[in-house]
Amino acid sequence: MRVAFLGLGIMGSRMAANLVAAGHELSVWTRTEGKAAAWAVDLPAGDHPVPTVHDTPASAADGAEIVLAMVVDGQQVLALAEGLAADGGEGAGRLLVDMSTIGPESARAAATVIEATGWSFMDAPVTGSSPKAADGTLTIMAGGAEADFDRVRPLLDVMGALVLHVGGVGQGQMVKLINNAVAAANATALAQALLVAKATGADLDALVQVMGAGSGGSTMLNLKAGPMREHDYSTLFKLEHMLKDVRLCLEEGERAGVGFPAAAAAREVLNAAMGRGLADADFAALLEPLEGLAGIRL
Template identity: 60%
Template sequence: MEIGFLGLGIMGLRMAANVARAGHQVTVYNRTTATAQAWVAEHGGTVAQTPAQAAAAADVVISMVVDGAQVEQVLLGPDGAADGARPGALFVDMSTISPDDTRRIGAGLAERGVAFVDAPVTGSSPKAQDGTLTIMAGGAEEDVRRAWPLFEAMGSLVLHVGGLGQGEMVKLINNATAAANTLAVAQALVVGRATGVDLGALVQVMSAGSGGSAMLDLKAPVMQEHDYTTLFKLEHMLKDVRLCLEQARAAGVGFDAAAAAGGALEHGLERGLGEADFAALLEAVEAASGVRL
């Protein structure tokens, strides 16, 4: 297939590479043209100067950007992908944005005769690199099936989770839960340090038992070293938690654990750690307790 790929950030450049490796012809667009040129030099394909140009020959256009405003800009804005879309094109947004934004953008695309699927991903940059992301797709069955070969190039678990916007909702709940689990890990480590526990033994016991979690395995080692090398930016996790809480409030329910994690992430943002990995929420726990690992 001919693919237009919009957004070559930490995740996007790796995901686009897997699409190209699967044998698809890829035209890439990135706000920083030098990034797109470097990607093409390594993987082949074509650099587009605008999203509309990237969409001109594409069967499927994939967007992977930061937020709803950016998705709307690259798809529906001036020189957006919708301006260049060929008849029968399918747009797939793999960003993490509000389900409300997804449905509104989908309505705008439908007016132009463009089909739309939301398919956010979970799994940080190493999984994007090796094509083992989890992908949760929302949209009409026939549209999701059209994109399925591309999803299989980027992910090892692909699920059609419902109508348009439901992929985003599943992703937001997942990320908010991940943030809450990460806060619990940080608090457990600080309690362990304060009470004189061997942290290595604590983590080993928790990993083997009911206290285990993916976030324990991924974040406990780097927290102990205060190594916040970015796998997923703190500011992006905070965005996702806020979006999840907005949807929860609109549905009339609470998510207290996610709200607490949001507070810790906000503390990290205030300390200038927005570009760091979200494991840096440890700094909020340490500051509140007066205990440093």
Template identity: 40%
Template sequence: MASIAFIGLGTMGLPMAVNLVRAGHDVAGFNRSPGKTAAFAEQGGTAADSARDAVRGAEVVITMLPDSPDVEAIADDVLTADGALWIDMSTIAPTTARAVAERGRAAGVRVVDAPVSGGEQGAIDGTLSIMVGGAAADVEAARPVLDVLGTTIVHVGPAGGGQTVKTANQLIVAGTIGLVAEALTLLRAQGVDLEPAVEVLSGGLAGSTVLNRKAPAMRNHDFTPSFRVDLHHKDLGIVLGSARDAGVPLPLSATVAQLMAAARAQGHGDLDHSALVLVIEQLAGLNQD
């Protein structure tokens, strides 16, 4: 069992850290919002007063933070953990992941980038899909910890590789959400009963995890967040930035990024990303009551 520091106890991070405690690891958790740290302590973890306090003596440091600047801001604290393995599970720019890995090498800290897919339920169930970038030996060292958190764990390449695959994941998810929103809006405008329509669509080639998980929320306008519009808006910015850096045009991704930006501009940033359907319904002139 490992001594683990877990920094970032949000919607995803808290259940992930709790699963590590339940697996028998010694986990010290820290979050900028003290209430999250207290909630972690109530479920068997050790509450740390600061990030630096959390990483003191840790063999493994896991960060689950909102964006690239957050990871960069915490790096000085994490890199005090000489000889530790830093598993960054945030979704950040691939360029940031590579820069953090380089800083880690200079400081004697091994770094892998290991962003996840599967949403809050996947974090709770320990069934996340984890795409891992870094040196092969470091990825293997991280695997016993990652096995607690996910069921699909794949080494996809060197530092930054995990984040590059995550950008692909996020553009596919956002694009599919956009198409599901358009399909439901079309069906609704034609007076079709949405529940059986989704049932038959799910059984054919149009079926997908996104359709199964997000269509009910769109039908019922229940946008309790499992992944917020604000975060997907951020991720699509990373997608387009990475595409620009690589000289790759992504016209469909650019369109869905604009729709996600519209959802955010309309005040839906704290809602689940399935709230993208509200933008499509508004464009169609449908009553959203």
């Protein structure tokens, strides 16, 4: 299948590499000059079509049946949709699938723009950090028409292990936002638990083992207890992006008249971490402002 991939960041670079390895003919673009060419050079050798590198999204999308996007936020996806609508050639029969986390409102706005020129649109955000993007074992939740889901499914199956069609445009985004708000709340609770343990002289190794064995366990415990204890904030998922997702979830809940106090508390901690210059660090760095509040280091 001729596929365009727009956005080769932490996630996109790995997802696109899997599509190449699976034999798809890829044309790629990413914002930073020279980065896509370097990505193509670094691909593992193999018996697969060589991807083509482009200077603009429209050039990458030219002739592609399906265009996948993996950028940061709604503004960026809207700009891509507007660009493709203006310069992306004939839209009929073509599909833009945005895999970034941008919230349902932005997904619907992007759909309105691109569908006006005959394209179809789906949102298909993902969960699972860079290791799962690299392994092709992401969880992918897609919103849009059933027929469009069927068309893009072979590509999603290359990138993901659990691939679900969850409703119309924007519905994938809502499921994703709620998931990340829970993850942020769990990570915040974990950091606080570790600090209370440290302050009270509890055995941290034992605590992590006991929580992992039972009701205190979570994926965040498994993924982030180690990095937090070592203050290792090597970026798998940028703190700034986690804050984006929590904010979007809270906004959607507020619109529906439902609060999410645990997510609101996580937002405050993430905001405080942003104030410490940790936007690009892994979100495990939310530990830092909590250490500041507690007046201790793990």
